Amino acid sequence: MKLKAIIFDVDGTLADTEEAHRQAFNAAFREAGLPWNWSKPQYAELLLTTGGKERIAAYLKSLDLADGERRTLSARIADLHKAKTGHYMRIVSAGEVPLREGVVRLLDEARDAQLPLAIATTTTAANIEALLRTTLGDDALARFAVIGAGDQVVHKKPAPDIYELVLQKLELAADDCVAIEDSANGLTAAKAAGIFTIVTPSYWTQSENFAAADLLLPSLGSAARPLTHRAAQLIGGGVLGIREIDKQLVAARLYA
Numbered sequence: 001m002k003l004k005a006i007i008f009d010v011d012g013t014l015a016d017t018e019e020a021h022r023q024a025f026n027a028a029f030r031e032a033g034l035p036w037n038w039s040k041p042q043y044a045e046l047l048l049t050t051g052g053k054e055r056i057a058a059y060l061k062s063l064d065l066a067d068g069e070r071r072t073l074s075a076r077i078a079d080l081h082k083a084k085t086g087h088y089m090r091i092v093s094a095g096e097v098p099l100r101e102g103v104v105r106l107l108d109e110a111r112d113a114q115l116p117l118a119i120a121t122t123t124t125a126a127n128i129e130a131l132l133r134t135t136l137g138d139d140a141l142a143r144f145a146v147i148g149a150g151d152q153v154v155h156k157k158p159a160p161d162i163y164e165l166v167l168q169k170l171e172l173a174a175d176d177c178v179a180i181e182d183s184a185n186g187l188t189a190a191k192a193a194g195i196f197t198i199v200t201p202s203y204w205t206q207s208e209n210f211a212a213a214d215l216l217l218p219s220l221g222s223a224a225r226p227l228t229h230r231a232a233q234l235i236g237g238g239v240l241g242i243r244e245i246d247k248q249l250v251a252a253r254l255y256a
C-alpha cells in the first residue's frame with residue numbers, strides 16, 4: 001500500500017463546527033459588552049479569514065472606527081478569543097456537534113489497519129480535544145500520531161505551513177499522504193504542501209471553488225448513507241475506505 005497516513009482538517013471536515021464557533025464568538029462579544037452579533041451570511045464571509053483571532057481582527061478592519069477606539073479594541077482580541085474558546089468548548093462538550101457521515105467508520109478502519117492518522121487545523125488545540133473526547137471518548141486524542149493546530153505556525157491556512165509541520169512530525173513525504181479538507185483555504189494549504197487532497201464540502205463551504213481537488217465527494221459515505229451516482233462511480237463503491245483512498249493515490253501518482 002502506498003498510503004502511509006491520512007491527515008484530517010477538523011472544522012467542517014471531521015464535524016460541521018462553524019455554527020458552534022459563530023455562537024461562541026457572539027457569546028464572547030455579548031459578555032464583553034460589545035454590540036457585535038455575527039449573522040450567518042456575515043459569518044460565511046468572515047470564514048474566509050482562518051483562525052479566530054485573525055477573524056476578529058479582519059472584522060475590526062471592516063468597521064469604521066476612530067484610531068484610538070481601533071487600538072483599544074485590537075488590544076482586546078486575545079481576551080475576547082480566550083472567552084470565545086471557553087464558550088465553544090462548552091457548546092461542543094454538551095454534545096451539540098456530531099461527527100460527519102463516515103468519519104467514525106474511516107477512523108476505526110485506520111485504527112484496525114494501524115494506519116497513522118494526523119490532524120492539520122487552524123483551530124485552537126483545546127477545541128479539538130473537546131470535540132474528539134465528546135464524540136469518540138477519552139482516548140480519542142491517542143488515535144492521532146500528530147496533531148498540528150492553531151498557533152503552532154505563524155501563517156495559517158491557506159499557507160501550507162501547518163501541513164508542512166505535520167509532515168515533518170510524521171516523518172513522511174507529502175507524496176505518501178492524503179489530506180481530507182472541506183474548504184478552499186484548506187485545499188490550497190494542503191496542495192501547496194504537495195499532498196493529494198480529498199474535499200468533502202461542508203454547509204459553509206459548498207459554493208467554494210474546488211477545481212484543484214484531487215477528489216471531490218459530498219461526504220466520506222457510510223453504510224447508513226452511502227455515496228451514490230457519480231461519487232460512488234468515482235471511488236467504486238458507496239463508502240470511502242482506506243483501500244479506495246490508496247487506489248486514488250496510486251493512480252494520481254502514476255499519471256502525474
Ligand code: XBP
Pocket residue numbers: 009010011012018021047049050051052053084085120121122123124127157183185186
Ligand atoms: C477553521 C477555522 C477556525 C475556526 C475558529 O479553518 O477557520 O479558525 O473557525 O477556530 P480550517 P479558533 O478548518 O480550515 O482549519 O477560534 O480556535 O481559531
Ligand code: MG
Pocket residue numbers: 009010011012013181182183186
Ligand atoms: Mg475546515
